[in-house]
Amino acid sequence: MLASLVKAMDEERIVLSERQKKAQRSRSIAIGLALAAFVVLVYFGSVLKFGAALFNRPI
Amino acid sequence: MALIDNRMEDSLPRLSEATAGDFFALMKPRVMSLVVFTAFVGFAAAPGSHNPVLGMIAILAIAVGAGASGALNMWYDADIDRVMTRTASRPLPSGRILPGEALGFGIVMSAFSVFTLGLLVNWLAGALLAFTIFFYAVIYTMWLKRSTPQNIVIGGAAGAFPPMIGWAAATNSIGWESVILFMITFLWTPPHFWALALFKAGEYGKAGIPMMPNVRGLASTRRQIFAYSLLLAPIGMLPWLMDYRSVVYGAGATALGAGFVWYAWTVLRMTDEDQAMKPAKALFGFSLIYLFAIFALYLVDIALMHAGIVG
Numbered sequence: 001m002l003a004s005l006v007k008a009m010d011e012e013r014i015v016l017s018e019r020q021k022k023a024q025r026s027r028s029i030a031i032g033l034a035l036a037a038f039v040v041l042v043y044f045g046s047v048l049k050f051g052a053a054l055f056n057r058p059i
Numbered sequence: 060m061a062l063i064d065n066r067m068e069d070s071l072p073r074l075s076e077a078t079a080g081d082f083f084a085l086m087k088p089r090v091m092s093l094v095v096f097t098a099f100v101g102f103a104a105a106p107g108s109h110n111p112v113l114g115m116i117a118i119l120a121i122a123v124g125a126g127a128s129g130a131l132n133m134w135y136d137a138d139i140d141r142v143m144t145r146t147a148s149r150p151l152p153s154g155r156i157l158p159g160e161a162l163g164f165g166i167v168m169s170a171f172s173v174f175t176l177g178l179l180v181n182w183l184a185g186a187l188l189a190f191t192i193f194f195y196a197v198i199y200t201m202w203l204k205r206s207t208p209q210n211i212v213i214g215g216a217a218g219a220f221p222p223m224i225g226w227a228a229a230t231n232s233i234g235w236e237s238v239i240l241f242m243i244t245f246l247w248t249p250p251h252f253w254a255l256a257l258f259k260a261g262e263y264g265k266a267g268i269p270m271m272p273n274v275r276g277l278a279s280t281r282r283q284i285f286a287y288s289l290l291l292a293p294i295g296m297l298p299w300l301m302d303y304r305s306v307v308y309g310a311g312a313t314a315l316g317a318g319f320v321w322y323a324w325t326v327l328r329m330t331d332e333d334q335a336m337k338p339a340k341a342l343f344g345f346s347l348i349y350l351f352a353i354f355a356l357y358l359v360d361i362a363l364m365h366a367g368i369v370g
Contacts, residue, residue, distance in 0.1 A: 008194075016074065023076045032081030045116050045179035 086126025094125040101225030117228035120176035127168035131196035134161040184228040196365035215248030254343040288323035292316030308360035
């Protein structure tokens, strides 16, 4: 019963072509790099925006 | 049966084959490079000292915002881009990117660029960028482009805003010097695009876009090109005439303006029978050089004045 259910689910799964896989990989890498760059940008941008006030806090 | 099978296949969602490069092409990189350059000149021209890292963030946000508006433009214009040979190979008409992907990409990138500029630099620059994206994607693309031959005259404002955004990013204000930089690009846009429209009139007509040559005719377009070039040349010289740019800029802007008027004059003298339209093609080419050169000259003049070489 379970085996036939798994088989049916496998048959319904969309199989990507080589071209689609390659395109997906390319998009994933680009999104990863863009997000990493965005994190760096926001971090350094925030530090610069706050300036010396960043250290002006109770210890 | 075969008919039913085909219908079922058509109703299945298409899987994307778009690469990162296709999404980059969706951002109109050539237009983006001009936006980056003019925004940088606006930033560099602003008075006072500016943090170069925040400046870099501002220029990057402006570039992404320009790219996002380009993506929204391509999403909306996919039907007419398919008809014209100049645009048929773009990612959407060629089927490399799905419409939903382009729309989502344009909206997300617009939001990211505006909020990044607003939060990390200042909200005046962020608001100006948001307005520019709205102006290009909605006012120009969705409304003016298909409804009036004045489409690129009014819509040209969208391409002229970047130096003002650059200036606003540096000063949190709008200076009249940045308004003059805006005016240069604004007045440059009609003769630049109408020169292209003269020798691509057939394509625009096929796509149903009411460009000036298709609506008012070739002779009227040639006259208007010349009139705009007569306005552009002195506006280009204005920073020197108003005495805040040196004679180096003044001499260059005068020569470039004279060149523009001369090319426009040769276009004015064309006849309706001229099929090769060499003068229009030459003006189109020169207009690209003009805009790049006048902004480059402006930048060089700033550097020379900072170095104390010219006063």
